[in-house]
Amino acid sequence: MSSTTPGSMTGTSLDELLDSLGRRDSARHCLTLLKLSTLNCANKDDCKGSRWKRVRAKTVKQVKQGESPYPTAASAESTSGEMLTNPPLGLSFRESELRENMEYFIKQKLIVWCLIQNGPWESGEIKSTSGDEASVLLINGTVATFSKLNIFPANPDILQGVDDLIQLSYLNEPSVLHNIHYRFSHDIVYSKAGPVLVAVNPFKDIQLYGDDFVNGYRQKLLDSPHIYAVADKAYNEMMTGERNQSIVISGESGAGKTETAKLVMQYLAALGGGSNGGIESEFLQTSSILEAFGNAKTTRNNNSSRFGKLIEIHFSATGKICGAKIQTFLLEKSRVVQLAQGERSYHIFYQLCAGAPSCLQGRLRLKSACDYTYLNQSDCLEIHGVDDAQNFTSLMEALNIVGISKDDQGQAFDMIAAVLWLGNISFLVIDNENHIEVVANEKIWSYFLISTAVKNAANLIGCGILELKHALSTHSIQAGKDKVAKKLTLQQAVGARDSLAKLIHASLFDWLIFMGLNHLRKIALNTRGI
Numbered sequence: 001m002s003s004t005t006p007g008s009m010t011g012t013s014l015d016e017l018l019d020s021l022g023r024r025d026s027a028r029h030c031l032t033l034l035k036l037s038t039l040n041c042a043n044k045d046d047c048k049g050s051r052w053k054r055v056r057a058k059t060v061k062q063v064k065q066g067e068s069p070y071p072t073a074a075s076a077e078s079t080s081g082e083m084l085t086n087p088p089l090g091l092s093f094r095e096s097e098l099r100e101n102m103e104y105f106i107k108q109k110l111i112v113w114c115l116i117q118n119g120p121w122e123s124g125e126i127k128s129t130s131g132d133e134a135s136v137l138l139i140n141g142t143v144a145t146f147s148k149l150n151i152f153p154a155n156p157d158i159l160q161g162v163d164d165l166i167q168l169s170y171l172n173e174p175s176v177l178h179n180i181h182y183r184f185s186h187d188i189v190y191s192k193a194g195p196v197l198v199a200v201n202p203f204k205d206i207q208l209y210g211d212d213f214v215n216g217y218r219q220k221l222l223d224s225p226h227i228y229a230v231a232d233k234a235y236n237e238m239m240t241g242e243r244n245q246s247i248v249i250s251g252e253s254g255a256g257k258t259e260t261a262k263l264v265m266q267y268l269a270a271l272g273g274g275s276n277g278g279i280e281s282e283f284l285q286t287s288s289i290l291e292a293f294g295n296a297k298t299t300r301n302n303n304s305s306r307f308g309k310l311i312e313i314h315f316s317a318t319g320k321i322c323g324a325k326i327q328t329f330l331l332e333k334s335r336v337v338q339l340a341q342g343e344r345s346y347h348i349f350y351q352l353c354a355g356a357p358s359c360l361q362g363r364l365r366l367k368s369a370c371d372y373t374y375l376n377q378s379d380c381l382e383i384h385g386v387d388d389a390q391n392f393t394s395l396m397e398a399l400n401i402v403g404i405s406k407d408d409q410g411q412a413f414d415m416i417a418a419v420l421w422l423g424n425i426s427f428l429v430i431d432n433e434n435h436i437e438v439v440a441n442e443k444i445w446s447y448f449l450i451s452t453a454v455k456n457a458a459n460l461i462g463c464g465i466l467e468l469k470h471a472l473s474t475h476s477i478q479a480g481k482d483k484v485a486k487k488l489t490l491q492q493a494v495g496a497r498d499s500l501a502k503l504i505h506a507s508l509f510d511w512l513i514f515m516g517l518n519h520l521r522k523i524a525l526n527t528r529g530i
């Protein structure tokens with residue numbers, strides 16, 4: 001996962017990250033060693049506690065000119081004095097040096113990384129070479145033979161766990177992974193890659209957040225890589241440079257994007273809150289409402305956002321939050337009607353079934369989640385450690401805080417229950433052309449006859465029972481001046497029912513964003529934003 005401010009690079013994969021760092025790296029190889037250090041320190045952040053400079057100095061002192069595997073001014077120039085700019089095809093400049101200097105690595109007992117087939121990277125020492133292969137004594141004591149193409153130089157110990165990946169002498173895949181892993185094993189989940197912040201999901205509570213940390217980054221008492229530092233930089237550049245800023249958060253499902261976005265918002269709310277009667281709190285509540293209606297349990301993430309979002313926070317000239325906007329994209333509508341094994345539909349369905357007060361339950365004729373076809377198809381009704389009833393209470397509080405009236409809340413719950421009842425509507429095939437009619441009564445358990453799903457759905461949607469049955473079992477064709485109703489086949493009817501359910505949920509989701517942000521949509525002219 002990576003976050004960045006404008007003009008910086010972002011990447012969703014390690015490859016992209018390495019590519020971008022590699023490009024910076026090869027550009028830097030055109031410079032002398034002195035310039036390289038200077039370049040690294042051109043940025044104030046990079047100069048702090050510059051272990052890099054010390055390592056460089058040490059390396060140069062210990063190694064004779066011409067022998068060093070590390071790039072030096074001399075090695076960066078060809079014999080004719082021209083700068084070497086292009087590494088051999090497929091290899092970065094530094095990796096090519098290893099191939100050419102294997103003897104040096106053997107003599108100096110330098111550590112290398114080896115790619116184990118179908119396994120992890122292992123470190124070891126090269127013992128001998130023969131043709132395109134090298135024999136390596138691995139850290140576990142075994143000796144194995146590797147193609148030279150699968151051996152990469154490791155960084156000296158002194159660079160272990162550096163804050164910023166660009167401080168590494170060797171920017172190859174195992175070195176970057178090792179550095180991030182080393183930090184992660186010490187509960188340091190954030191690293192920098194130039195202007196990009198790399199975060200590794202800790203999947204546990206780490207003591208890195210809260211007021212003390214917010215104040216620490218705000219007052220510049222802390223400067224280690226952190227999502228608060230990214231938010232702080234964006235805020236300061238917005239205020240001093242009077243330019244809008246962007247923070248892009250990307251990563252695979254479960255990487256921690258949603259949590260990171262919340263941390264950014266908390267930090268910005270702390271910086272820009274205070275004078276608008278809690279506008280920042282309303283904003284944070286709006287995102288928790290979106291989670292209830294747009295997040296679900298998947299096999300990868302118990303709280304996976306099933307939509308993309310663009311959040312804008314607007315600040316006044318004095319740096320106070322004065323408005324906000326959320327745009328959402330591509331809500332996964334199919335999840336409302338179809339679930340993969342072990343996954344859940346949107347949290348709100350389970351929360352409503354578990355937590356609705358009895359008067360609401362009665363009005364919606366609610367049953368348990370296990371009684372609804374849309375929810376019980378995946379054998380997953382609960383999330384370990386999550387209390388749906390408690391979350392429903394929190395949702396009601398959030399709806400009150402953002403100012404959605406009780407009437408509107410009631411209508412939203414009507415629609416959620418209508419979707420559930422729609423899913424329980426079944427069809428009966430009535431002829432050999434597979435045409436259907438809507439089943440009037442369904443049985444739950446073998447003996448218990450319940451009021452019909454179609455009746456409940458129609459009541460909640462606000463239409464007549466016959467109207468709904470007609471809509472789900474026929475479609476109209478214009479024949480000249482006349483409209484003819486044609487019966488649907490089973491597949492068409494199921495499609496019509498599911499489309500209606502998906503449409504209701506998606507429309508409700510959009511409506512909630514609109515309503516929730518009503519108070520926050522006060523974006524005046526001359527504001528700036530992140």
Ligand SMILES: Nc1ncnc2c1ncn2[C@@H]1O[C@H](COP(=O)(O)OP(=O)(O)OP(=O)(O)O)[C@@H](O)[C@H]1O
Nearest residue numbers: 201203204253254255256257258259301303304305
């Ligand atoms: N900084 C963090 N500290 C502790 N736990 C975290 C942190 N970030 C993420 N997590 C844990 O990882 C889970 C998944 O994170 P999150 O929902 O933010 O992922 P995501 O990238 O938004 O996933 P998706 O794309 O599926 O929505 C969270 O529910 C939380 O348990």
